[in-house]
Amino acid sequence: MREPVLLIAAIEWSLARDVLAVPVPVLAIEHDATLGLLLHAEGSRFPLPAMPPLCVAAIAFTEEGEAALRTAIDHAPGGDTVPPVARMQPGDAMGLATAVVSGTTAVLRRQAALLAGSLRSLGQMRAAHDDHQGRLAQLEAYVARDNRQDFDEVFAEEPAGGEDAAIRLGRGANIGALAQLLPIASRGVSAIGLHLDAAPESPTAVLVVRLTSLEDGQDRATWRLPADRLKAGWQVLGLERALTGLSRTLRLTVEVPEGTLALSLGGNQPLPAFRVSGEDGAPLAPRSLAFRVWTGLPGVMPPVTGIDHAEGSEDLGQGWEEVPVLPETIELSRDGASATRRALDDDSLPCDPARAGVTLGRMAGALPAGTLVAQATGRLVGEVTEPVEFALAAATTTAAALDLSRQDGAAIGWSGWIMADEDGLAPLRLFQAEGTGPRDLFVLTRRMPGAPGTPPRARIGGLRATVAAAQAGQAADRPALPDPLAPLAEEADETELPQAFLAARDFRGTGFHALEGAGDRTWRWLGADVNLKLDNVSRHATRIEVLIAATAPGLTEGAITCSVNGVPTRANFARTAGDGSGEAGLTALIPLPQAARRRDRSVMLDLAFGRAHQPPGDSRVLSVACTGLRISA
Structure with a gap:
């Protein structure tokens, strides 16, 4: 109740006729030892959680009524804001007017003091905000100077190569624009790379790229690049400031209003939502664009220059969060035997390939509910002496993981087999459908058929999951909440x-x-x-x-x-x-x-x-x- 009121004891309602003539609501209250503060109205009793904040007077006509009213006020939350109980005779209009005016004056003084205190606090907070903004700007400038901040590649969809591995946009093609949803957490995104399959065919070609957050439809960055700034290969687009604040869903829109350009495509994408799509949202190919994403310190300029930068807007949205996956143990099955191994000091896990067949490592419950993307890096320990393949699978059982391993290419819950490169590294990534529950994460390794000698040692590390932001803060192993005390x-x-x-x-x-x-x-x-x-x-x-x-x-x-x-x-x-x-x-x-x-x-x-x-x-x-x-x- 946010309007001025008068208080009387419920037992004195019959004596309050003159009070009811005052143009202020009158509340008849009582204290009940079991139910607390009660309001009498229309022949019934209703509980009140606390005293009304704008009480201008508390009036009693008898000693019994005064005692009952004081008891109700003393036992109710907010009772300290109620004026002292005024004792008067029924029909005492002057006494009633005096009590109302006095109480109203006290309320106004109290509200004025609160307003003055609020304005004082607001001024202090504004001064502190300005000071913090200045300090943050100095910190950003310091970190950005000479590229002192970390600048990490967090996602890479490499060009697939071969036939049908590029898509043409522009006046010389049937497609004028396309869109690509980015399966990444938005916080800290500093730059995005697109891969051009070939140099522009026309000197008038123009590439327009927009980075948009779906939750509010705002453009977070826009780039417009003429042909003389385009070349075959990776084109890195840097943001004015790395994205900050709440997670949001990012979409990349690419348009070629003049000339014609060919953009490279990545590998097959098992999730339709992350396939490259046209302006109407329909997939243009069963693949995604070839793109890379870098992150840095949120709010700081990335070490990329010479690109049309655009400053981000206010932080809104839900999107995804990237969380580390830190399994304590891995259950290894190879050569007909099983063993449980603990994580090493660098948080990596052993996954040595078997002499023949597949080594299967199970990390129980490693992927939380809502996981969209799981990533890791397989690596060979020591000198690379033979080719070894790595893979990731998300499943609820070992049998389901082995079924996935028989597929030729990537699929939902399956990364596909990835050969370690000359440095012994194999970047792994799998996608899951939105809304998927908790899953075990499996790592699989295998040698080439007929490989002689002792198998090399292998490790899996850098495990991380891109999780729906609404579920990223929920601990899968959260204990049941106990009753208070x-x-x-x-x-x-x-x-x-x-x-x-x-x-x-x-x-x-x-x-x-x-x-x-x-x-x-x-x-x-x-x-x-x-x-x-x-x-x-x-x-x-x-x-x-x-x-x-x-x-x-x-x-x-x-x-x-x-x-x-x-x-x-x-x-x-x-x-x-x-x-x-x-x-x-x-x-x-x-x-x-x-x-x-x-x-x-x-x-x-x-x-x-x-x-x-x-x-x-x-x-x-x-x-x-x-x-x-x-x-x-």
Whole structure:
């Protein structure tokens, strides 16, 4: 209710005839020990979650009514904003007018103070925003200077070559424009490469390329290149700034308004949505365009010059996210035997080919739900002495993966067999249909038939998945959310995964206060907004436990929001009992989402406490007293 009101006790409704003549709504309320604050209206009682924010007067006519009204106000949320109860006689028009005017004046003063405070805060935030924008611009300029930022190729669809491996656009062809949906995460995209099958046939030829986000239809970048700037081979198109913000779906539109150009096509594309299409959306070929995508630091100019750059617009959209895939083990089957091998220190996994036949390595549950593209790199260890083929398969069973391996070319859930090059590297990529559930990821290796001698050693690494953004933040192994303050389930066997503990004295970050206590019993009070940095977090970790010795008044589970490496997640309270090794207390359980995992094993934990408390006479804002963090399975 956002309009001024008068309050009376429900038991005095029959005495309030004169009050009802005032052009202000009158609410008759009472406090019920079981139901809380109740409103009487039309012969019924209705619950009120809190006191109306614009109460101009609270009026009572008898001692009994005054006591009932005070009880209702004192026990209701927001009761501190209600004016003192005014006692008067029924029919006292002057007293009623005085109470209404006095209460209205108090409300106006309070609203004016809130407005002044809001304007003051807005001014401070604007100043801070301008300062941060200036600092960010300096950082961008520094990183962009002399190409200091990383600039990585994250996707490559190489030209297929051979017959029907190019598509002609322009006045001398039947096609004027085409479109290509990009199966990549948009964040950080810095440049896109298109492959021209041949140099322009006419000096008047013009290539127009637009990069568009489908969610809002905005052009993120546009390039218009005349014939004298075009050549056969890769044409790299750089953005003015690498894309930032939320993920979105990117589409590349290519048009040749003058002359004729031939664009190279890539390999067969199993998903129709990612085949090159015409202006009407119908596929023009069972292939995609040949293209490459590079990423860099979001917001920074890529190290590509001489191209018509276009600055990106505001960040909108859903699109896809790229998440690392970090399996802990791989189940290998070869030469009639099976074994489980753990991931190596560089996160790669062994997949040595068998003497004859196929080696099959299964990574259980490696691909989360919503995976669109899975990528990896197979490599031979040591000197390349013989040809070896690698492949990826996404399936629910080993039999299904072996069935896919019998197909000649790439298919949905199957990368096709890729021969390692002279450097021993085999870039692998498979596509899945949208909406696919969790899948096991299989890596397959094989030698050429009749190859003599000992097979070479092989590894699979660089595993990553492009996942629908709506599902990228969901952890497949997220534990069931416990009831607020429910007892914790028994810990997993400690021999399965060693736990790591970070004591309060060793905290790194911002938003916490000085260390208190002594000896083995120390803690830090956390503030309202906390940022904690953790290094070398185990690959096996699935949750962070914030150990709490005390909380500020009014703190509840819903008052805490948190994120891990920028991925939103949820903190759940659980009460721990003393077991002789530690004291009883409270724990906030924070699951580690799959999308938050990093290859450098670092974690940035952000906590925001919506009901932090500032004690009287204390300049600190306090939320919880934390004794440390425990990282475990």
